[in-house]
Amino acid sequence: MAMQPEVPEIIDPIAFQDFRDAVSDYAPQLEQLVCQLGDGSRDTEKVAQLFRILHSIKGDASLCQVHFVEPYVHALETLLDRIRQNELHYQDAVGDVLLLVTDRVVMLLDDMANGLLPDDSLLRSLLPSLDKLAEASAAELPQACAKLVARMMGPAAPPMPSPGAVANGLGGHLFADLQFFRSLAMQFEQRVPEFAGRTERNLTLALEINRLAEKPLSMEQVAAAVYMHDIGMLLLPESLWLKAGRLSLDDRRQMASHPGWAGGLLARMPGWEEAAQMVLQHHESQDGSGYPDGLKGEEICDGACLLALVDAFESVTLKHAQQGPRRSILRGVAELNASERQFHPLWMQLLNRVVRNRLEMRTMVGGR
Incomplete structure (x- = not known):
């Protein structure tokens, strides 16, 4: 019974x-x-x-x-x-x-x-x-x-078209800046062995999600935000950003400063104002519990909502990586869907579509 x-x-x-x-x-x-x-x-x-x-x-x-x-x-x-x-x-x-x-x-x-x-x-x-x-x-x-x-895993949706090469969406006079931002991201990634490939995974996912949006964001601005969002961590003690377990109040205060450093750098470079706002707000939450400014709901820009999801998805799939690629994706997206207080529901639906398509493609080629 x-x-x-x-x-x-x-x-x-x-x-x-x-x-x-x-x-x-x-x-x-x-x-x-x-x-x-x-x-x-x-x-x-x-x-x-x-x-x-x-x-x-x-x-x-x-x-x-x-x-x-x-x-x-x-x-x-x-x-x-x-x-x-x-x-x-x-x-x-x-x-x-x-x-x-x-x-x-x-x-x-x-x-x-x-x-x-x-x-x-x-x-x-x-x-x-x-x-x-x-x-x-x-x-x-x-x-x-x-x-x-x-x-x-969240609401079902039809599969999206296969994304083209990331490089196809980038170019113009901003290319040199993007190369510089990418070089900084690579330096950060190389500090932690577990982060290998993280930058390209995040960029690919962000652009796939953005491509499905009703009003897509500038791909250049999204790319810059992906490259730069954690660069401020390099200014924190390495022992802090590799720390396991619960953070102290002082730890959290220091962590809350890192979006401002990276966002401030972007804001001082002509043409990157949108990316600066995305980076500054990407740790804000829909319920107002995030940092650095406790913004909530519509106060948070779309790019920051997208970046927050991409950043979180990378973290949770890395946490479950020992279970294998398919299962880490399943558990990761289910965990994010259960965190409705934190993420924007419309961007969450787009992530669900991308993940479902990836899992379907993995099944078609015989992957686990």
Whole structure:
């Protein structure tokens, strides 16, 4: 029988934090098992371990009175139990669902711990599909998983045309400046091995999204903003911008200064006023919680909304990179769609279109 969702609330703050700590321990184990099962093996012991992790999470949720989590974990646990009993075969799509639902639960817990108003509307809307998934036949399972993953990736849209070479959109008297900006971006990228290829990935994604906009932005201005948006980080201590974990108040104050330095440089160079505004505002959020000026909604220029998405997408896919290219894209775009307070919804829809097209192209050529 399907379990009914409860309103997200913190009944016992200490127990709630205990549950968060437990989930933070379980999540890497779950990710590792899903990644290992992604090699096409039928390892029954790994499936059994996944089941035990979900069973433990559900038990801890009950014990710690975090009851609103239980229905979602229960549905996944039921699905894994059927796979464990050989009623269904494990497949990559099941792993996608496990990771994406777990990610969304973790994000909801984080929001609540940070004092934000909990929004479980997406999870609630998915629960009937999760319950049906747990009861699906072997023939129904792949399509049911695909539909649920698509829901978590945001609104569907028709595929976009394949983008032309980036260089085709750039040129004119601004070319020399753009070459200079790119050289600075390359210097920053080379400081961190994990950033290899980051600049070109960001530029390609930004131009693909911009090409779909009803009123596209200047490609030169977008390119300049992509190249320059993090250059101010070079003026901060390297220990700060490579720091893992939560930043202190002083750390955040220093970090908030970096868009102004790069934006100020662009503003002093004739012809780059639009790019300067994009860079200055790219850490602002739709709900006003960003920096440096706490702008919100329509106060933030379109270019900054675009740049914020591109920057965030690179960060979240890098975070999930160990799961493989396809899965890191899936988890990245699902995570951004769940952050509706931060990103402009219209630009988010365009990102969804680009990502869907990329995934379709990857499937067509046989990639994972």
